[in-house]
Amino acid sequence: MQMIADAIAPAESEDIAVASAFAALRTSLGWNADIEARSEVISHFAPVALAMFRDTNGNQSANIRAALADFEQWYSESRGSVFWTLFEQQMPDTPVVDF
Numbered sequence: 001m002q003m004i005a006d007a008i009a010p011a012e013s014e015d016i017a018v019a020s021a022f023a024a025l026r027t028s029l030g031w032n033a034d035i036e037a038r039s040e041v042i043s044h045f046a047p048v049a050l051a052m053f054r055d056t057n058g059n060q061s062a063n064i065r066a067a068l069a070d071f072e073q074w075y076s077e078s079r080g081s082v083f084w085t086l087f088e089q090q091m092p093d094t095p096v097v098d099f
Contacts, residue, residue: 021049
């Protein structure tokens with residue numbers, strides 16, 4: 001969550017904050033291409049990003065915790081696993097090819 005907070009910190013609007021959060025999440029998970037399942041996860045994460053952006057005190061307000069709990073519950077119910085296990089998956093090495 002710190003990487004999301006760092007990504008949205010310089011944002012000047014909600015739209016930029018959400019887009020920055022999405023980019024950080026995609027990068028962290030190694031999601032270089034959008035597919036329907038990934039796009040669905042990202043879109044359901046938007047309320048978390050908005051709550052974080054709107055938290056002017058930076059103290060992890062109840063709104064952030066509630067948005068994150070709702071997201072985690074949705075993910076668990078729709079995917080049958082815990083969201084945070086995505087971060088434990090090993091990223092495959094991609095060979096570098098020179099042309």
